[in-house]
Amino acid sequence: MSEVRVAVDVMGGDEEPQVVLDGIAAALAADPELIVLAVGPEELVVPFAEKHERVEPLAAPDVIEMGDDPIKAVMSKRKSSIVVACRAIKKGTAEGFFSAGATGAVTAAATAYVTPFKYEEDGEQHPIRPCITTALPNRKGALTVFCDMGANPDVEPGDMLRFAQMGAAYARVVCGIASPRIGLLSNGTEDSKGSHFTKECFQLMKGRLDGFAGNCEGSDLVSGDYDVVVSDGFAGNVALKATEGCAKFILSELKGAFLGSLKGKIAAFLIKDSLAEIKAKLSGDAKGGAILLGLKGVVLIGHGATSVEAVKNGTLATAEAIRAGLVESVTSAVDSIVIK
């Protein structure tokens, strides 16, 4: 291990800031070389830093709310925890950032301040659009890398190609899958399926993407038939939340079945360990969060409905990604990348 400096958004997530502070304390206990920049209101982060070694307070009086327009909020709330943390990466005082705050705002601030890598096209340099990437457990007991989970509702086919290249590199580096099979999220697996937009993406990927396995569908987020599923951020977000919503629905139905009768209660007692395992697998808390790929810095986004465990794991995962040089190695898989 080596010393790393991670900024953590104390105001991120739907829970009280104390949940985040407890999560930071747990992460510090687990990683002796971790230094945390606690970013949030002075009255919270200064006393917290006084009580904990290896915590530096970073005052940020403003808060970006879940409902704020991401770009406007990032422009107007320059002293929000999200913007202050991203500027700390730019200045070099932090190497990475973990937030369970508004995904759109974190993406907008990171794009503006952490700055994306560039790629060359037609003799000109353009910034890579960062995409939110995670690895989901699948039916085959392995992981499926999924991107973009929601950073970019409107993209071009070229952006999709780069998302796929970064997703495939993430599958190689993080999940150890040597030759990932990449599926393009569509409304059916046949080559003829898709919207006008995904059909353009299909043609581009067919010619230029190693490991391209054609169209896949919503169920392939968890089928295990593809190692990487690539989508624009709109359909990606819809698919992910549909999956989460269905999981919650079934678990609540099961709860009803278990608690509705004495027989059910006995059954629940008998298989409680297996049920806890299934629930943990689905919750995502263990994974720490999703990473923004394409940026010159490690930015992890946790689920808004957060917990102490989730903040701990997210902070530790950010530190690990910094140590592994993850962002650089993944981004370098993009066609005609410019690394400076």
Place this chain on the structure above:
Amino acid sequence: MSEVRVAVDVMGGDEEPQVVLDGIAAALAADPELIVLAVGPEELVVPFAEKHERVEPLAAPDVIEMGDDPIKAVMSKRKSSIVVACRAIKKGTAEGFFSAGATGAVTAAATAYVTPFKYEEDGEQHPIRPCITTALPNRKGALTVFCDMGANPDVEPGDMLRFAQMGAAYARVVCGIASPRIGLLSNGTEDSKGSHFTKECFQLMKGRLDGFAGNCEGSDLVSGDYDVVVSDGFAGNVALKATEGCAKFILSELKGAFLGSLKGKIAAFLIKDSLAEIKAKLSGDAKGGAILLGLKGVVLIGHGATSVEAVKNGTLATAEAIRAGLVESVTSAVDSIVIK
């Protein structure tokens, strides 16, 4: 009850045609005023009609495969079961059609032969784009109407408004919801969320759609917070299949938990009735199928992974929709509809 004539696609679905024939026989037994036009290869439908009263054979030697391009297949395979059945509605020999075949091909054939109602805009008449609609069970123990499930991957905001109006009318007529709350499927519930396309839809619906409740997200297919969820057919299909895929994943994990140990087997025995109920609720077989709204005829599409029970229920649901005048009453909710 009154006599109704329903065409059934013997070649629809991923199973053997015998599954469909058994489903038809079960439907005939349940509905004494039902007449079925069995549409498929002569060597299958003629002997079947000889063995069953109230079955008329309709020879269709061609088959449209799941992978065929829908529009090309409908144009070139004029003697396929799907095209022959839709032409029977046009001719008036059938009043409705049930198929578990390729959704795209059924939609294309129905649009071409069953013909959509028209609406007036800028002094001109245009055909309504048919949308695939169904009612899904939700967490509150009620139903959520969802459209478009996949007929139209590329649409205009005006099409989305009409889908929403038809979906809301379906919620009133079929589900008995007096004032349905309508959500626009997006990547978040806040007004600021969405793609360029859904933001245009949002503005149009805000001004013209009764019961419009703003943006909703993938999890709202089952949350019960909206009575109608409206989407284009691309995102709609992705959301639906993500939900199905997640349900399969959890049920297979549960199966593993139950069968993995003696304790698990005892637990499964204790709550087997509740589990069967949950599975039935999720399977969709009981609902019969999704309906194509906007057409001058009743067309129901079943799930490709079909069963005898699903074909029986789909055929009976088609008969019921004809008797209830469902299509006319739902379509008449569209702004400036032209009913001839």
